[in-house]
Amino acid sequence: MHSWRRILSLLALLSSAVAVPAPSAVTSAPAASPTVPYASDDPNLPLWNENENIVPEPIRNTLGASILGPQNIPIELQNPDLFAPPSTDSGSVPNYKWPFSLSHNRLQTGGWARQQNVNAMSIATALAGVNMRLEVGAIREMHWHNDGEWAYIIQGDLRISTVTPDGQVYVGDVSQGDIWYFPAGYPHSIQAKNTTAGGAEFLLVFDSGTFSEDSTFLLTDWLAHVPKEVIAKNFQVNISAFDHIPSRELYIFPSAPPPVNVESDMVVPNDTPMPFTFAMSQVNATQASGGSYKVVDARTFPVSTTVCSAEVSVEVGGMRELHWHPTEPEWTYFISGEARITVYASSAQATTMNFQAGDIAYIPPSFGHYVENTGNSTLLFLEIFRSGLFQDISLTQWLALTPPELVKAHLGLDDATIASFSRVKQEVVGPIH
Numbered sequence: 001m002h003s004w005r006r007i008l009s010l011l012a013l014l015s016s017a018v019a020v021p022a023p024s025a026v027t028s029a030p031a032a033s034p035t036v037p038y039a040s041d042d043p044n045l046p047l048w049n050e051n052e053n054i055v056p057e058p059i060r061n062t063l064g065a066s067i068l069g070p071q072n073i074p075i076e077l078q079n080p081d082l083f084a085p086p087s088t089d090s091g092s093v094p095n096y097k098w099p100f101s102l103s104h105n106r107l108q109t110g111g112w113a114r115q116q117n118v119n120a121m122s123i124a125t126a127l128a129g130v131n132m133r134l135e136v137g138a139i140r141e142m143h144w145h146n147d148g149e150w151a152y153i154i155q156g157d158l159r160i161s162t163v164t165p166d167g168q169v170y171v172g173d174v175s176q177g178d179i180w181y182f183p184a185g186y187p188h189s190i191q192a193k194n195t196t197a198g199g200a201e202f203l204l205v206f207d208s209g210t211f212s213e214d215s216t217f218l219l220t221d222w223l224a225h226v227p228k229e230v231i232a233k234n235f236q237v238n239i240s241a242f243d244h245i246p247s248r249e250l251y252i253f254p255s256a257p258p259p260v261n262v263e264s265d266m267v268v269p270n271d272t273p274m275p276f277t278f279a280m281s282q283v284n285a286t287q288a289s290g291g292s293y294k295v296v297d298a299r300t301f302p303v304s305t306t307v308c309s310a311e312v313s314v315e316v317g318g319m320r321e322l323h324w325h326p327t328e329p330e331w332t333y334f335i336s337g338e339a340r341i342t343v344y345a346s347s348a349q350a351t352t353m354n355f356q357a358g359d360i361a362y363i364p365p366s367f368g369h370y371v372e373n374t375g376n377s378t379l380l381f382l383e384i385f386r387s388g389l390f391q392d393i394s395l396t397q398w399l400a401l402t403p404p405e406l407v408k409a410h411l412g413l414d415d416a417t418i419a420s421f422s423r424v425k426q427e428v429v430g431p432i433h
């Protein structure tokens with residue numbers, strides 16, 4: 001441990017040893033008679049970051065001891081708050097972190113796919129995710145599945161298509177930062193366009209935790225399992241027309257890229273009442289003191305009735321404020337930067353975890369949390385919900401709009417502090433000036 005950390009730890013010890021009531025409690029708070037001791041003032045910062053050239057130790061202040069057994073130092077460097085947790089952590093919250101780097105990757109000619117579902121992270125019962133890559137022209141074969149599919153383009157350009165139960169058609173293009181949605185059971189295609197990015201990479205989120213990318217209904221897989229004469233009768237053509245259908249699924253396979261112009265790729269003009277893509281990249285972000293955010297739900301993208309999202313950008317030193325989502329679990333995907341989350345799970349249970357780009361967090365409904373930028377660059381992440389409507393409750397707004405005497409009676413705050421709380425949601429706050 002660095003010597004300055006030892007000094008910090010000693011200072012923290014010293015300050016807790018000579019614990020005096022917080023000054024605010026002395027000045028103006030009515031003497032709420034505390035029935036329990038005050039919470040500790042110990043600092044609880046992450047003790048290192050992944051770029052440090054140290055051998056981490058599971059020691060925080062007076063707690064812990066050196067490690068004698070084997071160490072996986074890269075993982076420990078990425079997870080300081082698991083290895084030397086804040087003293088505010090307590091109890092056992094189920095694991096809520098899954099790095100896509102730990103997912104089995106399915107490699108195909110033309111791309112790959114890796115997934116996180118409830119088998120990888122048992123807490124994630126309501127939503128599952130897939131990270132997929134398609135080279136220029138490559139196709140994710142025409143298919144459908146039991147669950148609704150929401151997608152966000154990480155890089156590149158794609159063409160998608162679907163046909164509805166009413167026989168309406170939609171063909172559309174999406175680029176980085178845009179989204180699509182296919183309702184459960186709707187057949188669809190996905191193909192990478194010819195772009196300098198060399199194809200595309202994207203995130204798929206499904207409205208069920210048990211979704212598996214390996215058990216979708218595939219065009220080729222179906223026809224390989226239907227008697228040929230039945231196929232011929234179905235399509236009312238000569239059986240020899242089907243001499244060259246594949247004997248098993250293609251899943252992801254290479255092909256020539258589609259025409260640049262989407263109209264020239266249409267059999268008939270699009271005629272669905274609503275589009276199945278949404279140019280989220282073109283939405284102006286709402287500015288906040290510590291960053292910005294975009295919320296896109298069924299109010300602006302009406303076809304997406306079971307999944308909605310917020311794209312959140314947090315500046316260095318900023319934080320997505322303390323909040324919760326009343327009824328919906330949150331499936332979070334980190335696009336860039338480094339983050340720290342503490343999940344509060346009621347009953348004195350809280351666990352802090354650290355996240356890197358490509359990681360997933362899953363936060364059950366009503367669990368209190370924040371997302372802090374703990375790195376040196378802008379933190380960009382997606383909050384995704386199994387709902388048509390984005391909803392959150394801000395702790396600050398709640399306290400600001402509640403009778404102040406009530407808040408005082410709980411927290412021993414003074415009037416000026418309570419009056420300073422923002423009555424409008426901040427969503428993303430900056431560092432304290």
Ligand SMILES: *[C@@H]1O[C@H](CO)[C@@H](O)[C@H](O)[C@H]1NC(C)=O
Binds near residue numbers: 136137195256257
């Ligand atoms: C992609 O576009 C470039 C530039 O127009 C072209 O040279 C190249 O042949 C195209 N690639 C494919 C696979 O069509």
Ligand SMILES: *[C@@H]1O[C@H](CO)[C@@H](O)[C@H](O)[C@H]1NC(C)=O
Binds near residue numbers: 238239240
């Ligand atoms: C189907 O096509 C084959 C090959 O062209 C031909 O020999 C056969 O007579 C056709 N059958 C029918 C029923 O038209």
Ligand SMILES: *[C@@H]1O[C@H](CO)[C@@H](O)[C@H](O)[C@H]1NC(C)=O
Binds near residue numbers: 282283284
């Ligand atoms: C976004 O902001 C720009 C610049 O202020 C403005 O021109 C544009 O109309 C806005 N777009 C939307 C969709 O509101």
Ligand SMILES: *[C@@H]1O[C@H](CO)[C@@H](O)[C@H](O)[C@H]1NC(C)=O
Binds near residue numbers: 049050051052374375
């Ligand atoms: C931030 O930058 C400083 C100075 O380059 C470096 O010492 C530190 O490790 C960096 N922190 C993170 C979280 O990358």
